[in-house]
Amino acid sequence: MSSPASKWTLGALGIVLLLCFSALLASVWWQADTTAETRWYILVNLQLPLAITATVVGAALCVSGAALQVVLRNPLADPGIIGIASGASLMAALVLILMPEWMVSTLHYSMPLACFAGALLSTAVIYRLSTRLRGLNTAVILAGIAITTLTSAVMGWLYLFADAQSMRNLTFWVMGSLHQADGWILLWSAPLIAGSCVLIISKGKTLNYLYNGELTARSAGIDPTHESKVVLIACALAVGAAVAIAGSIAFLGLLVPHYVRLLMGFDNRLVLPASAFCGAVLLLLVALFSDLLPYASLPVSMVTASLGGPLLLYALLKGQFK
Structure with a gap:
């Protein structure tokens, strides 16, 4: 991490991130049939929240995925695959469908809290299983699939009781x-995500010891159980807040850290911030591409799944996940 090459790599990723962020904001000025006042209104009320949402959500999902893969000792660990995002999505669905009208004004802070509670509950189940079934990586993935299936079933039942707008x-x-987040929800969620990401990235050296096993961590004076819980809670907070403002997004937290490690090695002091930068850049590019389409707003998970599915199959065929 202290090598000049590492610093240059992170610096280049930071510059790319700023360029993508600026391009998304500047896209409003490409609309020739609008007045200056209208463009300014779109910039402040639509494009800026969109750019902030893409940046923080992409960073949260990818840095959480990178950390989960180390803590759970499973290269397939991902907020979506192991059920963390599903738990948060279920709580979001409960809030959207069951919240009475007189509580709608509290949505900007009740939604992040509900999603965090769902993500934390799913994380606790996965962590308990991972500690009791240590060495059985498949069991963690199967548990995540079970949680995702269960939450999908509950959400399917909720559809039966939802009105057209809620559906x-x-x-x-x-x-x-x-495009779901507004200024109020971002005001609550973005600082939570940013703080969680900073905390996870600050644990890069600790995750290096955990990556080499509990004995190595204990010999370095690190309590593996305590540090794992801290990282998992931070991941749950980041993913819960990300789901609260952007919904469920597939594959991003799995594939970005994987390819970052292939290109940059296994030093988590580099992998974690690089994953955050790359995730933010990818979602900014998706948002920019969707913004350039004249009559459609693409569902993000559809785009990431369309890109991530083939990449995951390619990685599996190459034997990169072991």
């Missing part, structure tokens, strides 16, 4: 959308 909102939430 539409829930569908977009499940498919992922960067």
Whole structure:
């Protein structure tokens, strides 16, 4: 991490991130048929929240995925695959469908809290299974599939009791959308995500010891159980807040850290921030591409799944996940 090459790599990724962020904001000025006042309104009220959402959500999912793969000792660990995002999505669905009208004004802080509670509950189940079934990586993935299946079933039942507008909102939430967040929700969620990501990245050296096994960590004076719990809670907070503002987004937290490690090695002091930068850049590019389409707003999870599915199959065929 202290090598000049590492610093240059992170610096280049930071510059790319700023360029993508600026390009998304500047896209409003490509609309020739609008006045200056309208463009300024779109910039402040639509494009800026969109750019912030893409940045923090991409960073949260990818840095959480990178950390989970170390803590759970499983290269397939991902907030979506192991059920963390599903638990958060279920709580979002409960809030959207069952919340009474007189509580709608509290949505900007009740939604992040509910999603965090769902993500934390799923994380606790996965962590308990991973500690009791240590060495059985497949069991953790199967447990995540079971949690995802269960939450999907509950959400299917919720559809039966939802009105048309709630069903539409829930569908977009499940498919992922960067256009859902407004300034109030971002005011609560973005600082939670940023703080969680900073905390996870600060644990890079600790995760290096955990990556080499509990004995190595204990010999370095690190309590593996305590540090794992801290990282998992931070991941649950980041993923819960990300789901609260963008819904469920597939594959991003799995594939970005995987390819970052292939390109940059296994030093988590480099992998964690690089994963955060790359995830933010990818979602900014998805948002920019969707913004350039004249009559459609693409569901983010559809785009990431379309890109991530073939990449995952390619990685599996190459034997990169072991």
